[in-house]
Amino acid sequence: MLAKRFFFTSAGIFLLAIAYSVNSARVGAQAMSHVFAVDDVIENGGYVLRSDGQIFRCDGLGVRPENYWPSPPVPLSQIRHWSVRFSITHSGDVWLWEDTNGWQMVGTVPPPVVGIENKSWSGAKQGFRK
DSSP states (O other): OHHHHHHHHHHHHHHHHHHHHHHHHHHHHHHTTTEEEEEOOSTTOEEEEETTSOEEEEETTEEEEOOSSOOOSSOGGGEEEEOSSEEEETTOEEEEEETTTEEEEEEEOOOOOOOOOOOOHHHHHHHHHO
């Protein structure tokens, strides 16, 4: 009877530890879900892009909204890389921020050239038979 009690107590403690571990991981993920990207272009700090498009400056004076840099030129769902002066979309479009003209699309990154060979195991076998 004592072994049965010990087993159920140990199992209960184990399940509580698992539940705590799973929930703490979820809370950690939710805590940073509003940060979309980070850019460290300034000395002793950088910029953070929030998921709603607002940019914040982070340095020795703290974290505060940045009003000089505009929001990205395309919706955040299309951005693969972001910095305050340049963005790249998932399709490879490169956007550059110019102080005089604002956001300008300057081109598209071409995909790599990869040769496609149609090989199969039967072809490998035939190569050895020759």
